[in-house]
Amino acid sequence: MSYLGFVLANLLRNRRRSILTLLSLALSVFLISTLEGLLQHVQNSPRMTGSERRVIVRRRTSLQDRLPEHYVDKVRAIPSVEAATPMLWFGGLYKNTKPENFFGQLSCDPDLFRQIVPEAEVVDPKTGEPRPELYEEFRKDRSGAIAARDLFVKFGWKLGDKITLIGTIYPVNMELTLRAAYHAKQGTDNQTLYYHHKYIDELLGRPGLIGVVSARAKNVDDIPAIIEQVDAKFANSEFETLTETERAFQAGFVQMLGNIEFFLRAIATAVAFAMLMVAANTTAMAARERAHEIAVMKAIGFTPARTLALLLMEATLLCTIGAAVGAFLAWATQGVLEAASQASVMSFFLSGYSLAPWIPVAGIAIGVLVGVASSLGPCWRVAQLPIVVGLRRTA
Amino acid sequence: MLGIPLKYNLRHLVVRWVATVMTALGIALPTGVFCAVLALNKGLETALKQTGRPDTVVFLRKNALSETNSSVSREDATKIEALSDVAREGDRSVASREVIVLLNLPRIGGGGNSNVAIRGTTARGRALRPEVQLVEGQWPGDGLSEVVVARGIANRFENCQLGSRLPLGKRDWRVVGIFDAGATAYGSEIWGDAETLAGAFLRDAWSAVWVKAKPSEVKSAEQWIAAGKLKPSMTGPDEPAEELLQVKEDDDMKSLNLVEESLVSESALELLKAPKKITEIATLEAMTEVDYFRKQTELGSPIAGIGSFIALVMAVGAAFAVMNTMYAAIASRSREIAVLRAIGYPRRAVMASFLVESVILALVGGLLGALASLAVNGISTGTTNFATFSELTFAFRVTPEVLGKGCMFGGFLGVLGGLLPAYRASRTPILQAMRAI
Numbered sequence: 001m002s003y004l005g006f007v008l009a010n011l012l013r014n015r016r017r018s019i020l021t022l023l024s025l026a027l028s029v030f031l032i033s034t035l036e037g038l039l040q041h042v043q044n045s046p047r048m049t050g051s052e053r054r055v056i057v058r059r060r061t062s063l064q065d066r067l068p069e070h071y072v073d074k075v076r077a078i079p080s081v082e083a084a085t086p087m088l089w090f091g092g093l094y095k096n097t098k099p100e101n102f103f104g105q106l107s108c109d110p111d112l113f114r115q116i117v118p119e120a121e122v123v124d125p126k127t128g129e130p131r132p133e134l135y136e137e138f139r140k141d142r143s144g145a146i147a148a149r150d151l152f153v154k155f156g157w158k159l160g161d162k163i164t165l166i167g168t169i170y171p172v173n174m175e176l177t178l179r180a181a182y183h184a185k186q187g188t189d190n191q192t193l194y195y196h197h198k199y200i201d202e203l204l205g206r207p208g209l210i211g212v213v214s215a216r217a218k219n220v221d222d223i224p225a226i227i228e229q230v231d232a233k234f235a236n237s238e239f240e241t242l243t244e245t246e247r248a249f250q251a252g253f254v255q256m257l258g259n260i261e262f263f264l265r266a267i268a269t270a271v272a273f274a275m276l277m278v279a280a281n282t283t284a285m286a287a288r289e290r291a292h293e294i295a296v297m298k299a300i301g302f303t304p305a306r307t308l309a310l311l312l313m314e315a316t317l318l319c320t321i322g323a324a325v326g327a328f329l330a331w332a333t334q335g336v337l338e339a340a341s342q343a344s345v346m347s348f349f350l351s352g353y354s355l356a357p358w359i360p361v362a363g364i365a366i367g368v369l370v371g372v373a374s375s376l377g378p379c380w381r382v383a384q385l386p387i388v389v390g391l392r393r394t395a
Numbered sequence: 396m397l398g399i400p401l402k403y404n405l406r407h408l409v410v411r412w413v414a415t416v417m418t419a420l421g422i423a424l425p426t427g428v429f430c431a432v433l434a435l436n437k438g439l440e441t442a443l444k445q446t447g448r449p450d451t452v453v454f455l456r457k458n459a460l461s462e463t464n465s466s467v468s469r470e471d472a473t474k475i476e477a478l479s480d481v482a483r484e485g486d487r488s489v490a491s492r493e494v495i496v497l498l499n500l501p502r503i504g505g506g507g508n509s510n511v512a513i514r515g516t517t518a519r520g521r522a523l524r525p526e527v528q529l530v531e532g533q534w535p536g537d538g539l540s541e542v543v544v545a546r547g548i549a550n551r552f553e554n555c556q557l558g559s560r561l562p563l564g565k566r567d568w569r570v571v572g573i574f575d576a577g578a579t580a581y582g583s584e585i586w587g588d589a590e591t592l593a594g595a596f597l598r599d600a601w602s603a604v605w606v607k608a609k610p611s612e613v614k615s616a617e618q619w620i621a622a623g624k625l626k627p628s629m630t631g632p633d634e635p636a637e638e639l640l641q642v643k644e645d646d647d648m649k650s651l652n653l654v655e656e657s658l659v660s661e662s663a664l665e666l667l668k669a670p671k672k673i674t675e676i677a678t679l680e681a682m683t684e685v686d687y688f689r690k691q692t693e694l695g696s697p698i699a700g701i702g703s704f705i706a707l708v709m710a711v712g713a714a715f716a717v718m719n720t721m722y723a724a725i726a727s728r729s730r731e732i733a734v735l736r737a738i739g740y741p742r743r744a745v746m747a748s749f750l751v752e753s754v755i756l757a758l759v760g761g762l763l764g765a766l767a768s769l770a771v772n773g774i775s776t777g778t779t780n781f782a783t784f785s786e787l788t789f790a791f792r793v794t795p796e797v798l799g800k801g802c803m804f805g806g807f808l809g810v811l812g813g814l815l816p817a818y819r820a821s822r823t824p825i826l827q828a829m830r831a832i
Contacts, residue, residue, distance in 0.1 A: 016722060020715045027712035031705060038701070061563075062497040062510055064463065064784065065596075093458065169464045171456060171678065238565075242499075255507025256779035256786075267428055267705050274424040274709060278716045281417035285723045 007313045014286070021282040022322040025367055028275035029326025033363035034337070035268045037330065037355040039261060042254045051187045053082075053220055054116065056249040057213040057230055060240040066209035067239050069201075072109075075213050078229055080222035083116050085109040086197045086210035092165030092174060094155075103151055104192030105165060105174075107200050107210075110139040113146075116216045119187035122180055125152035125159060134159070134180035144179035147193035152181050172203045214246070272370055280374035283315045287382040294382055295390025308383035312375060319371025326367060327360035398744050399735060404752035411724065418720040419760035422805050425709035426764025430793060430801040431771050432702030437797060438789035439778075443692045446579040447684030449658035450482075450608040451523055452666045457680045461691070461783045462495045463512070466600040467679065474673045475604045480662040482607040489607040491520030494593045497785050498563060498585075500552045509777065511548055511555075512785040513563065513585045515592030523605055527581050532557055532572030535588050540595070542587040543572035547775055547788035555585070566595065580688050583777065583788040605684070611661035616653040619664060625653075657685045691782035710808055713760075717812025721753050725820045732820055733828035746821035753813025754806050761805015765798045 011018050057075060059065040069086060076084040090105040114120075114135060124131045128149060138144045151157065157178055165174045176195055184190060201208065215230075217223050223245060230243040244252075254260065287294075294307055302310075338353045382390075408415045454475050459465035467475070469492075475481075476488040483489065494515040499508050514520075521527060521534070535541035542563075544555045549570075554560065560567040568587065576582035593601070619625040653659065653667070663683055670679040682690075725732070732745055772793035780787035 017719055020719045020722075024712045024715040024719075027708055027715075031708050031712075035705070060499075062499045064497040064510070091464070097460070166458055168458050168460050171466075252508060255502075256509045258509075258776055258778035259506055264701075267702075270424045270428055271705075271709060274421050274712065274716075277417045277421040277424075278712070278719075281414055281421070281716065282719060284413060284417070285719070289723075289727075 003310060003313070007310060007317060010286075010290075010314050011318060017282060017285070018318060021278060021318060022325065024278045025275055025319055025322030025371065026326035026329060028271050028278075029323045029363045029367040030329040030333075031271045031326075032268050032366060033327055033330035033355065033359050034333070035264045035271075036362070037334075037359050038350070038353070039264045040356055040359065041350065041353050042257075042260065043251065051119075051246045053217045053223070054246040055215050055217065055223060055226055055230070055243050056246055057215065057241050057243045058211070058249075060242040063211070065239075066211060067213070067241065069208040069210050071234070071239070071241070072210065072213050074233060075215050075230055078226060080218050080226055082216045082218045083112045084213050084215035085112045085116050086212075087214050088197060088200055088209075088211040089169070090165060090167065090174060090195075090200065091169045092167050094163065094165055103148075104189070106192055106194055107197035108194045108214075110196055113194060116214055117184075117188055120182040120184045122146070123149055123183045125149050125157065125178075125181035128183060131180075138179035141177060141179055142196050142199050143176055145176040145193050145195045146180040146182055147178060148190040149181040149183045150190040151193060152178070170200075170204060172200075174200065174203065272366065275367070275370050276374045279315070279319060279371045280378060282318075283311075283375035284378035286314070287311060287378045291382055291385060291390045291393040295385065295387045295393070298387050299391070304383045308379055311379040311383060312372065315375035315379065316368065316372050319375075320364070320368050323364040323367025323371070327363045330363060331355055331360050399740055399748040401751065404748060404755060407724065407728070408752065408756060414720050414723065415756060415759075418716055418756055419763060421716040422713050422757050422760025422808055423764035423767060425706060425713045425808070426761045426801050426805045427767045428702070428709055428764075429706040429804050430765050430768030430797055431791065432706055433797045433800055434768060434771060434791040434793045435702065435789075437792040437794060439787070440692060441578045441792060442580050442582070442787060442789045443688045443780075445577070446581065446688040447686075449613045449683055449685055450611070450660040450663050451684040452606050452608055452663050452681050453684060453687050454604045454606070454670070454679050454681050457670070457678050459680070462493070462603045463497065463783045463785065465602050467492075467602070467604050468600050471673055471679060472601050472604045475606065475669075475679075478606075478666060478669050478672070480609050480665040480669070482609045487519075489519060489523070491517045491523055491589075491605045492601045493517070493520055493589055493603055493605060494596070494598050495602040496563075496592060496596050496598075498561075500554065503551055503553055509552075509779060510785045511552060511585060512583065512783060513542070513587060513592065514581075515587050515589035517589050520589070520605060521586075523607055524576075524579075524581060526579055527574050527576045527586075529572050530575045532570075535571060535586070535591075537588055538591055539588065540566050540568045540591065541571045542568045542585050543574050544570050544585050545582045545788070546573055546575050547582045547777070548585060548786070549573050550775070551777060551788065561585070563592075563595065578790070580691075580780075580787065583780075583786050606666065608660050608663040608666050611663075613658050613660045615658050616655045619659065619661075624661070625664065653683070654686050654689055657683070657689060659683050659685075691780055706804075710804070714808050714811040717753060717757060717808060718816060720756070721749065721813050721816035722819070724752070725749065725816050725823075729823050729828040729831065732823045733825045736823065736825050737829070742821040745823070746817045749817035749820045750810065750813045753817065754809035757805045757807075757809025757812070758802060761802045761808070764805060765801030768797070768801065769793050 057067070057071065059067055072084050072086045075081060085108045088107040090107070092105055094101045094103070121130055122132050122135045123129060124134070135146070138146045147157070157163070159178055161178045163176055163178065165176065167173055174195070197210070215226070217226055227243045231241055234241045297307060298304065334354055338350050454467055455462065455465040456467060472492050476490045481488045481490060496513045497510040498513055500511050501508050529543065530546065532543065535543060542561060549555045554562070555570060557570055557573055559570045561570060574586070614622065616625060667681045667683070670681055671677045673679055735745060771791040773790050775788060775790040777786045777788045779785065
């Protein structure tokens, strides 16, 4: 009889226990992987193609304070800047004050938007197929809007629909016509609606103020120089600026949540410990019940080392399967989690949540390590039990 | 019929102590996390729900939702102060015109930046909030670039300590005092002189006007409805967009933005209806101080949401662990169970006995976890309040209620994990079990 067959048969002997342990371990690995995934996601959110060439220029005092519009031209005038657009956060209410109806509302320069955010592909809101010609519809209509396809789906919007956003920051309401949809595979979020900056400026009576400047560099290597040049240009002016990469800008919002890294890591540690308890308990129970037959095995010639190896193999196999199920669960529920977060402010942070491939792999590794480590003690004790003592034990 | 003595279960838990300890710890961990999340929510709630008096009313721009977004013109501010329901002291109204600016400040010891709200207020504004007490230094002088900082902010942000200089709107402001605001939302702010701050930030309008209503009877909104002073349609926070958009002819029917169970004084109620008296088209909105802060809890903390999700998943995992332990306990005691049944204990008693054993086990774990969560009690930290877009300082609060809920959570896991094994125990076939060795 092969040893693997022996180990498997032992695992299947108490199926209920094996399954309960497996599920418990699976949930732990699922949690650890998901927590790490969330942390990685919020910390490095839009990091890939596209965003690394963008910088955001804002008022040094705080994001709440506005910049004069002519700053856009001055940023654009820097030779290493390819294009720059004003952006203004409208922060309006859609339908009512419920948090699930919250989404990003930013103004842009419609002539330059595609150049600055090329990763946002213009698509048909129904099918998701590319339809670049729709962008022209948005560009021509001053009260037009281009919104993430995810928002079209969430609110059941159609092209040509008119929506009203009620101003909370500004004393105006914005009536917009949905002209196009976008979808970005990476680089930018899929939770925002963009409208013409000229439109909001007119509604507000042309104050000539903007929220931030979003600028795209010709070359990634120029970024540090651009940051320096922009901030130096406006130093000691009435409106001093703070320029940072888009990634750093986004990270700022996550930092505002507080010490989320400590919070998530602390919980992940607690989960790992809980897993340790469960695995140790199961192995201890299995080993104790089998004291008698282990004594028999040793009596017919199995060495203590081989007995220990067999018991450990059993524990390892169970932990590995459990951890693999958990890792799979974490991978399979990415979409569910993102969808579930839609009803809260979290939707903005979890937009586009996806697990880096190394996370489930690390989850499995942690599961196996913890499982085996916790089983060592109980297995050792039973394997070392003198034959006579073991034989006397009854189940 | 008597049940099986409790001692039977207790002794077993002691004899099988390794499994008992492992399982109890397995329950203690999710319970601890659960309690910590409750304590976090409690802390956030306390900061927002304990702030405010039923006779203090704030006037904001309509739909602004928070002072950060609001603006009230100087002209309107004068009209608000002249309202007949505003309390007077001598010939002056008890009112404070205030301005809120946000400042992006670095946290002490890394951890990035966050926006801190700076309130430009007046001596009357301080009198409106008696819970704000100066603990060190002095209040800012009129017309001087001086600020006082809440203790929770001074402890956690750079440049905010007594004597430091805070760069604000092109000049440095000296921190001349530290104040304590109890557990209220004001404990997350920096205060300066209203006119000076408005000048430094080129604000020609106020953010909000705070007033005290004339002394009058205080009742909850519900009671005012019962007393016929308020129509039910005038309450309710969730206005649909259509109502937010149009100004109705029958303005009395418009929602007053009241939370039903919160208290409001009679003259404050009149003030809530006042915005339409000030401007022809109501461009202002009034809220009681209590409701203003209470509504900010609606946005909730994203952190609390994640925490609840984690506690739930951990709980399911722990329930599986309890099941495992209980099934093992029952399997090793099948003869005993058969004997118990043979001497006359009905199935019901066996089931109850094992369920109780599981619950005791879980309660021990629950208690351990709840007690462990006391370690976070009082730890002060902060997160961003997305209603105001600024830092909200709060302390984890492990209250007796939180501990109680934690134990209940543990006990519930015991029921969840014990039910199936206990049922199985009650079905043990007597003869077979007695014969088995």
